[in-house]
Amino acid sequence: MGFFLIFVIGLGYLLSWVFDNQFILVIAVIIAVVQALVSYYYSDSITLAVSGAKEAPRKEPFLELHRLVENLAITAGLPKPKIYLINDSAPNAFATGRDPKHASIAVTSGLLDKLNKSELEGVISHELSHVGNYDIRLMTVVVVLVGVVALLSDFFLRWTWFGGRRRSDGDSGQLGLILFIIAIAMAILAPLAGTLIQLAISRKREFLADASGALLTRYPEGLASALEKIAKDREPLEAANKATAHLYIESPFKETSQNRGWLTGLFDTHPPVQERIKRLKAMISK
């Protein structure tokens, strides 16, 4: 977190030197500090509010759910997270929170209705593993870095477009022009590369959470069965939007085409369900 702050402030300093204007630095510092503080301390409440989640009290009908989460938290050696309910019949769940002490898990009412106990345990252990592996904090940092890369390339492009056209006539014309074109191409592609890297990281961490969850419950069949049920359910989650889609256990948008090509597959936040189920089943020792 601190590293990021220094990075953005350094960027602001660089830009203000380039453009010879102190004001930019001041603005950059203020924006960076405010945004870093807000996102660090409030990202979980913002996420929960945006998803329409309400805290589930520890009594009927949520008593079994609370006990389930408590027991899994004991097995993981993590403090018990807060439990939230989203009133939606589409089965899904997510975890949020900057570290295990300030974590929350949200489940939809559809999830509670449609899954049995061992499947629910599989899902909760997956979410708890996200918390324990600090995935939420990791993805926040990644998203911000990608945003910074996008900003950088944007600045560079504008700068070269409006200011850098001083061509030194003749002498190093050819090479200079080629390098210039390469630089522009990189500036255009860099944000795209950043996004692809972010999505690749997200998919890898989903596999890791599956595996950590299976280690917690010692019962990968539970999560495998839950994923099958959730994937079969084609109903999209109403409260989801692109900003929060990556947090859920399975993509809430239910892209209809089963035969997604390799290229579009690069843009998925979650790995394909069949692959996840296959890996989980491979963990079952005969």
Added chain:
Amino acid sequence: MIFLWIALGIVAILIIWFIAVFNGIVSLRNRTQEAWSDIDVQLKRRHDLIPNLVETVKGYAKHEKELFEKVTQARADAINAKGAKEAAAKENVLSNALKSVFAVAENYPQLRASENFQKLQDELTDTENKIEAARRFYNGNVRDFNIKIQVFPNSMVAGMTGSKPFELFGAAEGEKATPEVKF
């Protein structure tokens, strides 16, 4: 002259490695001990629920005197057990005694229907699950600690500091035998 510097560098690296491994062992050992006291917390919870259970059952099944004595004695033994191994053994005896209570309760439909009894049964089942969960966490820590002190370079550090492997908290001997189901 250069050899002296290289030698000093190597010694410095060795010392840093030694400290890192030593601290890792200390930290894991403390975590494992804390995991043991987490099991203890759940075991105490069970101890606290039992008197209530005994009273409730007595209300409906006055004549099962042996049973009550057995459970009360097992509970007292478990509370007074000293050391991990003895505690594990006594707790398993208590688990078996509790199983008998619930088996006997099957014969008293009024007891089974009592809300108080059902609630206690739920709480005790949940406590058993929590003990199970704490036990798994403890065993995970024991496994990590034992691996850390037994792996090759670290075993020298462990030997020098006298670290001994922890014991896994295994299942009860009685539980290992598969129950026969007779119809």
